[in-house]
Amino acid sequence: QVQLVESGGGVVQPGGSLRLSCAASGFTFSSYGMHWVRQAPGKGLEWVAFIRYDGSNKYYADSVKGRFTISRDNSKNTLYLQMNSLRAEDTAVYYCAKDSRFRELFPHPFDYWGQGTLVTVSS
Amino acid sequence: SYVLTQPPSVSVAPGKTARITCGGNNIGSKSVHWYQQKPGQAPVLVIYYDSDRPSGIPERFSGSNSGNTATLTISRVEAGDEADYYCQVWDSSSDRVVFGGGTKLTVL
Numbered sequence: 001q002v003q004l005v006e007s008g009g010g011v012v013q014p015g016g017s018l019r020l021s022c023a024a025s026g027f028t029f030s031s032y033g034m035h036w037v038r039q040a041p042g043k044g045l046e047w048v049a050f051i052r053y054d055g056s057n058k059y060y061a062d063s064v065k066g067r068f069t070i071s072r073d074n075s076k077n078t079l080y081l082q083m084n085s086l087r088a089e090d091t092a093v094y095y096c097a098k099d100s101r102f103r104e105l106f107p108h109p110f111d112y113w114g115q116g117t118l119v120t121v122s123s
Numbered sequence: 124s125y126v127l128t129q130p131p132s133v134s135v136a137p138g139k140t141a142r143i144t145c146g147g148n149n150i151g152s153k154s155v156h157w158y159q160q161k162p163g164q165a166p167v168l169v170i171y172y173d174s175d176r177p178s179g180i181p182e183r184f185s186g187s188n189s190g191n192t193a194t195l196t197i198s199r200v201e202a203g204d205e206a207d208y209y210c211q212v213w214d215s216s217s218d219r220v221v222f223g224g225g226t227k228l229t230v231l
Binding site: 035037044045046047050059061062095100106107108109110111113114115116 | 124156158160165166167168171172177207209211213215218219220221222223224225
């Protein structure tokens with residue numbers, strides 16, 4: 001069965017950096033695009049970034065563009081989110097999610113989600 | 124940027140029909156997906172490509188999309204349907220995934 005397990009969350013000071021990981025199993029990781037989605041406490045879902053199945057194309061939300069970098073290692077079945085210049089408003093649970101379509105160029109519905117990892121930006 | 128507008132809350136009695144709307148400029152030209160999120164849990168896809176239902180999702184869940192409004196319809200509502208519901212599209216003009224603000228469904 002598909003499993004997505006996020007890790008790397010924690011408490012970080014404003015201006016600091018953090019790298020999140022998402023370990024994938026139960027499907028051919030290298031054939032599916034992947035997403036990061038976040039949810040601030042008590043708020044709605046906010047899409048963060050998408051990476052194409054082969055890593056050749058990436059899209060970002062305006063709120064994180066230039067500060068966050070999505071990447072993947074298909075040999076390790078792992079998705080990453082490098083977060084720099086963190087702000088208080090980046091505090092959220094970060095989910096990784098699997099795109100539903102095989103080797104597609106653009107995002108499609110998210111058919112599996114991890115349980116999330118909490119990032120808290122505070123001094 | 125493209126904006127999706129959902130009502131913050133919808134209330135319905137058990138056994139009745141709940142309709143949750145998602146408004147967007149010419150949203151009928153886009154594919155709309157719906158997610159259900161219960162407290163403390165990750166979201167779950169309940170409707171994709173406007174009206175398709177993933178395996179395991181009850182037939183009581185259905186969707187439609189036309190003009191400037193997409194609608195998630197839940198028939199014969201049960202207490203277990205109480206959750207937050209989010210609509211989502213891919214905006215190809217800006218290369219961004221967009222979520223609606225979410226609707227809290229309360230079963231009275």
